[in-house]
Amino acid sequence: MSATSHLLKVVIQTVMAAPMTNDQSWFYALALGVSFLKCLLINAYHSTDFEVHRNWLALTHSLPVSQWYYEATSEWTLDYPPLFAWFEYGLSHIACFFDKEMLVVPNLNYASPATVLFQRLSVIVADVVFFYAVKECCKCLREDKGKDLLGKPSFILTVLLLWNFGLLIVDHIHFQYNGFLFGVLLLSIARHCQNRHFEGAFLFSVLLNLKHNCIRFIDKSRSSLFIKGQLPQVLSRLFPFKRGLCHAYWAPNIWALYNIADKAFSILGVKFRLLDINKLPKASMTGGLVQEFQHSVLPSVSPLATLVCTLLSILPALFKIWHRPNGARGFLRCLVICALGSFMFGWHVHEKAILMAILPLSLLAVDSRKDAGIFLMLSVTSHYSLFPLLFTTQELPIKIFLMLLFTIFSLASLKTLFRKGGALLNPLEVTYLLGLIPLELICEFVYPLTVWQKTFPFLPLMLTSVYCALGVTYAFIRLYISLLTCSDTTKKTKMQ
Amino acid sequence: MENWSLISLCVLLGLTARWAVSFHSYSGAGKPPMFGDYEAQRHWQEVTYNLPVHEWYFNTTNNDLNYWGLDYPPLTAYHSLVCAYVAKLLNPEWVELYASRGYESHSHKLFMRATVLFTDILIYIPAVLLYCFYFCDGSSKQKVATAFCILLYPGLILIDYGHFQYNSVSLGLALWGILGLGLGWDLFGSLAFTLALNYKQMELYHSLPFFCYLLGKCIKQGLTWRGFFHLFKISMTVLVTFALCWMPFLSDPKQPLQVLHRLFPVGRGLFEDKVANTWCSLNVLIKIKTLLSRETQLFALTLLFVLPSSLKLLSKPTLWQFKLALVNTSLAFFLFSFQVHEKSILLVSVYVYDVHILTCLFLRLVFFVFRSMLPLLLKDGLLLPYVVTSLAFLFLSLYLLSALERSTEEELRLGLYRKLTQRWLPKLNLSRIIKWKFWFSLAAMAALSFTSVWLKPPAKLPDLFPVLVSVLSFLHFLGFIIYFNQVQLMEPQRKKSQKKTN
Numbered sequence: 002m003s004a005t006s007h008l009l010k011v012v013i014q015t016v017m018a019a020p021m022t023n024d025q026s027w028f029y030a031l032a033l034g035v036s037f038l039k040c041l042l043i044n045a046y047h048s049t050d051f052e053v054h055r056n057w058l059a060l061t062h063s064l065p066v067s068q069w070y071y072e073a074t075s076e077w078t079l080d081y082p083p084l085f086a087w088f089e090y091g092l093s094h095i096a097c098f099f100d101k102e103m104l105v106v107p108n109l110n111y112a113s114p115a116t117v118l119f120q121r122l123s124v125i126v127a128d129v130v131f132f133y134a135v136k137e138c139c140k141c142l143r144e145d146k147g148k149d150l151l152g153k154p155s156f157i158l159t160v161l162l163l164w165n166f167g168l169l170i171v172d173h174i175h176f177q178y179n180g181f182l183f184g185v186l187l188l189s190i191a192r193h194c195q196n197r198h199f200e201g202a203f204l205f206s207v208l209l210n211l212k213h214n215c216i217r218f219i220d221k222s223r224s225s226l227f228i229k230g231q232l233p234q235v236l237s238r239l240f241p242f243k244r245g246l247c248h249a250y251w252a253p254n255i256w257a258l259y260n261i262a263d264k265a266f267s268i269l270g271v272k273f274r275l276l277d278i279n280k281l282p283k284a285s286m287t288g289g290l291v292q293e294f295q296h297s298v299l300p301s302v303s304p305l306a307t308l309v310c311t312l313l314s315i316l317p318a319l320f321k322i323w324h325r326p327n328g329a330r331g332f333l334r335c336l337v338i339c340a341l342g343s344f345m346f347g348w349h350v351h352e353k354a355i356l357m358a359i360l361p362l363s364l365l366a367v368d369s370r371k372d373a374g375i376f377l378m379l380s381v382t383s384h385y386s387l388f389p390l391l392f393t394t395q396e397l398p399i400k401i402f403l404m405l406l407f408t409i410f411s412l413a414s415l416k417t418l419f420r421k422g423g424a425l426l427n428p429l430e431v432t433y434l435l436g437l438i439p440l441e442l443i444c445e446f447v448y449p450l451t452v453w454q455k456t457f458p459f460l461p462l463m464l465t466s467v468y469c470a471l472g473v474t475y476a477f478i479r480l481y482i483s484l485l486t487c488s489d490t491t492k493k494t495k496m497q
Numbered sequence: 498m499e500n501w502s503l504i505s506l507c508v509l510l511g512l513t514a515r516w517a518v519s520f521h522s523y524s525g526a527g528k529p530p531m532f533g534d535y536e537a538q539r540h541w542q543e544v545t546y547n548l549p550v551h552e553w554y555f556n557t558t559n560n561d562l563n564y565w566g567l568d569y570p571p572l573t574a575y576h577s578l579v580c581a582y583v584a585k586l587l588n589p590e591w592v593e594l595y596a597s598r599g600y601e602s603h604s605h606k607l608f609m610r611a612t613v614l615f616t617d618i619l620i621y622i623p624a625v626l627l628y629c630f631y632f633c634d635g636s637s638k639q640k641v642a643t644a645f646c647i648l649l650y651p652g653l654i655l656i657d658y659g660h661f662q663y664n665s666v667s668l669g670l671a672l673w674g675i676l677g678l679g680l681g682w683d684l685f686g687s688l689a690f691t692l693a694l695n696y697k698q699m700e701l702y703h704s705l706p707f708f709c710y711l712l713g714k715c716i717k718q719g720l721t722w723r724g725f726f727h728l729f730k731i732s733m734t735v736l737v738t739f740a741l742c743w744m745p746f747l748s749d750p751k752q753p754l755q756v757l758h759r760l761f762p763v764g765r766g767l768f769e770d771k772v773a774n775t776w777c778s779l780n781v782l783i784k785i786k787t788l789l790s791r792e793t794q795l796f797a798l799t800l801l802f803v804l805p806s807s808l809k810l811l812s813k814p815t816l817w818q819f820k821l822a823l824v825n826t827s828l829a830f831f832l833f834s835f836q837v838h839e840k841s842i843l844l845v846s847v848y849v850y851d852v853h854i855l856t857c858l859f860l861r862l863v864f865f866v867f868r869s870m871l872p873l874l875l876k877d878g879l880l881l882p883y884v885v886t887s888l889a890f891l892f893l894s895l896y897l898l899s900a901l902e903r904s905t906e907e908e909l910r911l912g913l914y915r916k917l918t919q920r921w922l923p924k925l926n927l928s929r930i931i932k933w934k935f936w937f938s939l940a941a942m943a944a945l946s947f948t949s950v951w952l953k954p955p956a957k958l959p960d961l962f963p964v965l966v967s968v969l970s971f972l973h974f975l976g977f978i979i980y981f982n983q984v985q986l987m988e989p990q991r992k993k994s995q996k997k998t999n
Contacts, residue, residue, distance in 0.1 A: 026896075030896050033892060034889070034893070037885055037888065037889040038510075038513070038514075038517075040881070040885045041517035041518065041885050041886075044517075044520040045517070118881075151498045394607055395520065395603075395607055398516045398614070399513060399516055399517065402509050402516070403509075403513060405505075406506060406509040406513070409502055409509070410502070410506060412502075413498050413499060413502035414498055
């Protein structure tokens with residue numbers, strides 16, 4: 002039954018007060034519920050990404066295509082691939098009905114209520130793609146008949162994906178279109194799982210044309226870039242290597258640990274008079290600007306070095322999967338590892354990129370106990386690492402409530418799903434995760450009241466980043482081990 | 498999934514919805530010179546902090562009663578005082594005498610919103626959870642679902658976190674009172690309700706049922722020393738609580754009189770805003786103000802609707818009767834009394850959940866939507882949260898509680914109506930009519946909301962839409978008060994609730 006006819010059936014049944022025998026209604030209830038929540042968040046804080054997208058709406062609407070990648074009135078130049086630019090172009094035609102002023106390029110930082118409403122609604126509506134993809138992913142799961150609704154793997158997966166904390170706060174508060182993009186990714190995965198490989202490959206090419214940092218998945222599918230003879234300019238916009246190793250706030254990856262080690266060594270070196278303090282480079286890595294900087298003690302890292310590290314990190318996984326393919330589950334695991342690998346070792350990685358690993362991992366989590374444990378570790382840690390994105394006091398309760406909501410749900414539901422076979426997390430992992438609570442209290446409540454807030458304002462960010470990097474690295478290693486040691490003779494399941 | 502995790506999820510969602518609504522505007526934002534309820538609450542913090550107790554309710558040079566003078570009982574004043582101490586710690590400018598009038602800033606708004614959230618978490622939410630678990634029927638999942646729906650009730654959220662008030666305190670305390678009575682802890686229940694009464698005088702609407710229930714219970718225990726002693730204990734609890742709350746005002750006889758004068762301003766007009774009140778609606782047809790001698794007529798009508806319900810409760814003091822009496826009495830007072838505020842209707846809606854899901858849903862929905870809250874909310878710039886929360890609540894209640902399924906005639910308790918129509922229309926399917934009426938009302942509500950926002954009224958009738966909303970709501974409430982009186986007076990009880998009766 003198609004989605005629209007099903008939805009219509011649900012509505013008619015409600016009106017006629019017939020009992021709901023069809024058990025798919027919960028999906029629509031969850032989707033509608035999360036959409037209501039997103040609507041309530043329309044008035045929340047939005048970051049500069051809001052202005053970025055408004056600017057893109059304006060320039061795609063006002064300028065000819067040949068000018069799109071050259072326009073530089075605003076500092077937020079177009080740095081997504083062409084298909085996304087066309088998407089913005091399409092949106093701009095609807096934007097006319099809300100507020101024509103937002104489509105004027107010189108109107109920098111224009112944010113009238115109608116503009117905010119339109120942009121927020123566009124993200125909410127675009128999420129329909131994500132909803133469809135999640136529904137398709139649920140079809141790939143093994144279904145256990147006779148379980149009550151809250152214990153069904155498809156129900157749990159739906160909530161883990163639709164109500165994903167990271168996606169909610171990045172898309173609907175911070176402001177981005179990740180839901181729509183991840184929808185295409187998940188759909189591509191779902192098609193591969195359903196053995197519709199051609200569709201999967203096609204969808205993946207579409208995705209690459211929408212967001213280029215999916216290029217890390219490129220080994221999994223074929224792709225093609227379609228540009229109107231402006232290749233160099235587009236590429237220079239898409240891959241701005243002039244930016245530094247780390248974002249202003251360090252993503253919790255290897256380089257965060259590398260940076261902190263470098264800092265520690267330099268401090269120790271100066272203390273034990275092994276280094277001359279005057280000879281150390283002055284650039285502060287904890288400064289807020291995106292700079293290129295050098296390390297003091299350890300060797301500086303170049304973009305090429307990160308590329309090499311990334312490739313090295315994912316090669317064993319690729320080799321393993323090439324050598325002994327393990328069906329859909331193996332494919333997914335490799336996908337997650339590639340995403341995590343590029344997150345761990347990539348150049349100028351944004352902490353939002355961790356979502357690219359968490360969302361596919363959710364699919365694995367409802368299927369196996371070990372993966373569920375890894376998922377819990379990774380998701381709680383990386384969701385916490387997203388906290389600095391919402392730094393306003395007004396959003397503080399929201400992010401805490403939503404984080405608790407997602408964490409409690411994932412813990413309780415996965416625990417119920419895998420109740421046979423002991424605990425999902427060992428005591429060390431539990432301690433680590435509980436350590437996030439004092440970390441949050443210190444960083445957001447205690448530290449701002451101390452004297453150090455003025456002299457070292459970025460210390461809490463550094464602490465968060467380093468603490469989370471430990472958890473992410475741990476999850477990465479565990480995932481790798483599970484991939485390399487998993488047996489090839491898996492029983493015939495619906496996923497294959 | 499375990500119960501505790503389900504409950505925490507519901508509470509967290511409720512809290513998220515509340516805080517998200519608080520992002521929006523509040524009453525009187527940016528509207529000098531008087532601003533609105535938000536400024537009133539802030540002003541009370543200023544007054545209670547800076548002035549001595551005996552000046553709080555008096556018109557002095559330091560305390561201009563015309564600028565949001567205190568008109569709630571002492572507990573509100575003490576609450577404002579506590580908030581003021583916290584405010585002083587954070588930023589003394591917020592409670593500076595005179596200088597802070599009309600103070601508006603983002604951080605101050607956060608502080609005020611946080612005070613509402615704090616009292617909500619402390620008082621109202623635990624009461625709702627306990628109420629649903631002890632006094633609602635069904636499996637534990639159904640109880641959680643009911644609690645969830647109550648927590649997401651848009652009326653309370655929009656008024657407390659949008660418009661800005663502290664209704665959750667008084668409603669929560671009254672709910673604790675009901676909990677106490679339901680569990681057989683009469684003294685605790687009386688204490689809680691007395692505190693509620695001392696927080697907002699609107700709780701007087703509920704005092705009659707409380708009184709009749711407790712009195713009936715004491716009488717039932719026989720006219721022996723046991724019943725009398727019980728009555729004595731309850732009275733002492735009430736009196737001592739009152740004394741403690743009013744202690745600072747008992748030194749001088751003028752004090753309590755002045756406070757009472759502020760709480761019950763009999764000098765004001767019959768109705769202030771467009772409220773779904775009898776007088777307001779009738780005023781459309783007949784110019785009431787000139788025709789009737791208001792005190793006696795008002796008294797008579799209210800008595801007419803309140804007396805049967807209270808007497809029945811007195812004779813049969815069970816929990817079920819008590820709940821129904823609460824609904825009937827508050828509806829009656831709302832419809833027929835004097836100087837009523839639209840927010841008073843909240844009092845009725847919170848307790849109706851147990852009666853029957855569809856009716857309750859209908860009731861709450863109508864209360865909320867048709868209410869003249871709509872013009873009020875529009876004035877405060879709360880259209881978006883209004884639309885989202887009402888749609889979400891409607892959908893959630895229908896879906897989670899499968900409201901429309903449990904609607905046979907017997908369950909809807911349409912006994913009397915059936916008897917009336919039996920003679921002339923024996924084949925009439927009443928339950929189906931009720932269902933269609935529900936959808937029709939919803940459609941009318943949506944249409945009215947739409948027209949209130951987007952269409953301009955004709956020049957000759959500038960108040961057309963608020964008055965239409967009031968009149969339609971009034972008709973619905975009238976229908977409901979008749980229905981609920983019928984349910985209460987026509988007993989028999991449901992079998993399930995018998996185990997909870999005392």
